[in-house]
Amino acid sequence: MTTTVPARTPDTDFDPAALRRFLAQRFGGSADHFSWSRIGGGQSNPTYFVDFGDRRMVLRKQPNGEILRGAHAIDREYRVLNVLTATDVPVPRPILYHADAGLLGTPFYLMERLEGRVFHDCSLPELAPAERRGIYLGMAEALAKLHAVRPQDVGLADFGRPGSYFERQIARWSKQLHASPGDPVPALARVEAWLRENLPADDGMVAIAHGDFRLGNLLFHPEEPRVIGILDWELSTLGHPLADLGFCCMPWHTAPDEYGGILGLDHSGLGIPTRREFVAHYQAHAVPTAPLARFHVAFALFRFAVIFVGIADRARAGNAASADAARLGPLAGRFAERALEVIGTRDW
Numbered sequence: 001m002t003t004t005v006p007a008r009t010p011d012t013d014f015d016p017a018a019l020r021r022f023l024a025q026r027f028g029g030s031a032d033h034f035s036w037s038r039i040g041g042g043q044s045n046p047t048y049f050v051d052f053g054d055r056r057m058v059l060r061k062q063p064n065g066e067i068l069r070g071a072h073a074i075d076r077e078y079r080v081l082n083v084l085t086a087t088d089v090p091v092p093r094p095i096l097y098h099a100d101a102g103l104l105g106t107p108f109y110l111m112e113r114l115e116g117r118v119f120h121d122c123s124l125p126e127l128a129p130a131e132r133r134g135i136y137l138g139m140a141e142a143l144a145k146l147h148a149v150r151p152q153d154v155g156l157a158d159f160g161r162p163g164s165y166f167e168r169q170i171a172r173w174s175k176q177l178h179a180s181p182g183d184p185v186p187a188l189a190r191v192e193a194w195l196r197e198n199l200p201a202d203d204g205m206v207a208i209a210h211g212d213f214r215l216g217n218l219l220f221h222p223e224e225p226r227v228i229g230i231l232d233w234e235l236s237t238l239g240h241p242l243a244d245l246g247f248c249c250m251p252w253h254t255a256p257d258e259y260g261g262i263l264g265l266d267h268s269g270l271g272i273p274t275r276r277e278f279v280a281h282y283q284a285h286a287v288p289t290a291p292l293a294r295f296h297v298a299f300a301l302f303r304f305a306v307i308f309v310g311i312a313d314r315a316r317a318g319n320a321a322s323a324d325a326a327r328l329g330p331l332a333g334r335f336a337e338r339a340l341e342v343i344g345t346r347d348w
Contacts, residue, residue: 012038013046013064014104022103023052026096044234045074049113057095061108063314075099076159077233078109080208083154089146092219092229114229116219121260122251122272129271134225136273137281139218142227143248144285147207147241160238162206166299169243170195173306180309182316187336188309191302194343198295205242205289211235213244215251216260241289245282246296249275250304253297253338258331259304263338294342301339308332 020034032053039047039058048059062074078097085093095110124132151157161168174192210217212235219229252275254261267274273281279292308331 012036012048014061018103019050019059020052022098023050027052027055044232045077050110056113057110058092058113059108059110061104062106064105073234074107074109076236080156080159080233080236081111083156084146084149084208087145087149087154089149090142090227090229092231114219116222116228118216118219120216121256122215122262123256123260123265123270124272129269131225132271133273135215135220136278138220138225138227139215139248140278140282141285142218142230143210143213143244144282144287146210146213146230147244148287149208151206151208151238156208156238159208159236162238163204164202165206165209165238165240165243166195166295167199167202169239169303170199170299173303177306177309180313182309182312185305185309185333185336187333187340188302188305191298191305191336191339191343195295195299195302200290200293200295203290205240206238207241207244207287209237209239209241209244211237211239211244211247213247241286242292242296243299245279245289245292247300247304248282249279249292249297250300250338252278253301253342254335258334258338294345294348298339298342301335301342305332305335305339308335 016034016036019036023034034052036048036050036059039049044063045060046063047061050057050059060074060077075097078094081091081094084091092114093112095112097107097109098104099107101107119126119135124135127135151159170192177188177192210230210233212232213230217230217232218227219231220226221228251261251263253263255263256265262270262272265272283289312330312332
């Protein structure tokens with residue numbers, strides 16, 4: 001029996017026939033069933049469902065075109081997934097990594113496809129109030145599990161530079177911001193200056209920092225409020241656990257039309273815990289850390305704003321991973337304004 005492989009489509013940035021040949025060589029045989037489809041929602045590394053025979057997989061690759069040095073680190077994603085499968089941190093099992101860009105145009109890796117639920121709207125409109133609370137608490141527990149892993153115990157002592165995390169991160173994202181060819185965002189410059197002036201002392205805490213730990217990057221059990229897969233590890237490194245926790249707290253400080261935040265909604269009526277309740281639940285399950293401060297949330301909003309600047313840049317260059325990239329680019333300014341609100345609030 002022969003299988004016809006459709007040609008490249010507008011939603012596919014690689015040659016499917018080349019992938020099919022590679023999978024047949026790697027796994028053996030000429031599978032009668034081969035299919036793929038692009039997964040929407042991601043703004044960074046193009047991601048696809050790939051079925052080959054009875055194997056149900058996910059493929060992640062770098063975007064085509066020029067990219068910043070060190071960005072879209074597919075190899076780092078694969079490495080951390082490979083290590084964490086031996087822990088109780090919920091991650092999909094990696095299958096293979098292919099470094100040669102000659103096959104699909106960029107390096108890529110394959111991992112197992114898990115069946116579960118992904119929520120992109122932080123108000124969780126499809127769930128009942130009791131379920132919403134469980135989802136948020138499950139997110140806090142998954143983050144605590146990640147931060148409980150000691151990098152040196154799992155072979156990740158060299159996964160990043162320990163110490164001075166926030167100082168280095170501010171320098172990194174500021175450099176990326178200043179390299180943007182787009183129009184300057186004045187509010188972002190003000191946030192950058194405040195972060196530099198209010199940098200907390202380094203307390204020596206080091207954990208595996210996911211770098212983009214939010215609801216939309218978590219796969220939940222089909223029926224239980226339990227995370228079964230933490231996804232999108234491109235920004236992972238050795239860092240401070242409060243960086244991830246601050247990032248998790250962004251929805252309480254951003255509006256529903258700002259990437260699905262919950263600012264201004266009736267949290268109690270929706271069954272969503274307050275930010276303080278969420279943080280307390282994380283801390284009840286986590287290795288003890290310093291308290292979460294406004295600095296950590298302002299830093300998270302600043303960094304996400306710079307990510308939106310990059311999305312806008314890729315949209316103008318024509319190599320964005322998502323069709324909505326041009327629409328999302330303007331959120332850089334709005335997230336910068338939200339960071340200024342956090343900086344100026346008295347209620348913390």
